[in-house]
Amino acid sequence: MVYVVDMKEGYNIIKRITLIKKERKGILYIILFTIILAIIRPFIGPYWSFIVAYGLIISIVGLGFNLLLGYNGLLSFGHAGMFGIGMYTLGLCTKYFNISSLEILILLSIIIGLIIIIGLGYVASKLIIVYFALFMLSFGQIIFALTYKLYGITGGSDGLSIPILTILNINFNSRIDFLYCYYYFVLLIFTICTIFMWILVNSPFGKTLQAIKVDDIRATYIGVPVRKYRYIAFIISTLYAVISGALYGPLNGFIYPELISHVFSGEIVYLTLLGGMNYFAGPIVGSFIYTILKVYIPTITEYWQFIMGATLIIMILLFPGGIVGWIYSKFKKR
């Protein structure tokens, strides 16, 4: 049977994304967090500005990833591929079309990302968890292989360097000046993404997604169009990864295929579990801890993957709630 996505029903589902009234407090916390980060910027040097901006960018992909894993029970090993699509769209547009306006580049990445996601999601939303994981894993590997092997276009393992871009038509003389302004740009996008995600998971739409996670067969029986919900959740989740990838390029100034190998997909999974996958703040806390770990662990040992794997096993077997879950349980007992 050919399954046609009914536009009207899809629209009705999207209409259900409205914040449940008693959850309004959460937005205040998010804005407070943003204001704190905005105030501390002049007091921390360029090094820590870079690290905080990196943490914010990784939080965006973590939030998107958690919409699938924590709120819908689908594990994706392909978010690095999505990240790569955003990253390379931006990189290739600066190289071949000489666009230097950041806003236009990000919009372009989102549009190209959406075209790919809508096609991919049509198949991916049909699949159950194990098949979905396999499907996304091979998708991520394909994007990696393409960026690696199409040497003539992407520069292969030599990578692509990204020039200093302009934000709102302001030119920057040095990378440091650009970084200081870019920090606020990333913070703005992070805030928009986080507030939208908060509204999403605390809306009737988000609650239905969680119902699907608990039992998809029962959800089907009570009349939930499971596949359409998954389709929309997939589109939003992977779009976050694309946005995050597009933001990463200008920050680092240099992109190369190893950034988006399956190890990075694993790292996204890692930070989500570290923070706590059943909690909204989990991926945000996780990505900041992960960023700091990634800065300091290479100075101690070169076996970062081993440590990642070992802590993952410990988290799975002993602390499935992650750091946020652990703090939460301590808080509750008192």
Added chain:
Amino acid sequence: MSVGLLIAIFFNTLLFFSILISITIGLSLIFGVLGILNLAHGAFYTLGAYVAISLFSYFTNVPPIIYYILFFIASVIVGIIGMWIEPTLLRRVYKLPDEYQLLLTFSLSLIILDTIRYFWGVMPYYHYEFFAMLGNSEIAGTIYPNYYFVAIATVILLLILLYLLLFKTKIGLLIRAASMDKEMAISLGINVKALYPLVFALGIFLCAMGGALTTPYSAITLGIGSEMTTIAFAITAMGGLGSLKGAILGSLIVGFVRALGVFYFPEIELVVVYIVMFIILSIKPYGLCGRYERRV
């Protein structure tokens, strides 16, 4: 194109297909009985190759038959490691949701790969002695190494042995019963849990054999498992998880498609495989021979 070249292409495809099938059969066997998808399969494949090459460099100047036995010894060693991992780690997550099992095997693969890096380093390893020892033969004017026939024959031998094990012995009957309907098997008094380490070790053994067989003709690096298992995962998804028929059918399709892909689009042959997977999964979401099973 000469006849000899066509025959060479045919045997190359057959070689690729036999390495692939040793990986996918192991994956399907493990999924069928244990109900988990082993994402660490690529790591065990790499481990098999590294153990084999260490044994080869330890035993030098021995007759070919000893070399041949070393393949089996290397794979058995890796299989025993698998037999030890199943009760210690995997057994703890059977009752958790599917995503935890995937995460556990994924972290296992990270640990194994970094352990290999610790013991063997990052330099590529070569071992051509066995390959050179067997010499070449000439088919219709094209020189073709004898080793390839040995590798293909080994996989065929293993498949026959596996068939005999599964369909002609008591333990094979139990394994098939457990993979067909686990609850029914348990209620009939079969100790299914006792089969788990054995089946896991068998799957790992087959996969390590695939890795070991590649050592005489290619350089061994840490990344060898990555591309092979990506294709193997695509095949298992295509053929339907847990179905041996699906694994063989999927390997056949991919072997054929890849041969065509290498011929027409050499840059992006992986993408061609992926497009086939995309089409099959959009028509049959549970693969060609898969059946829909609810987690109990």
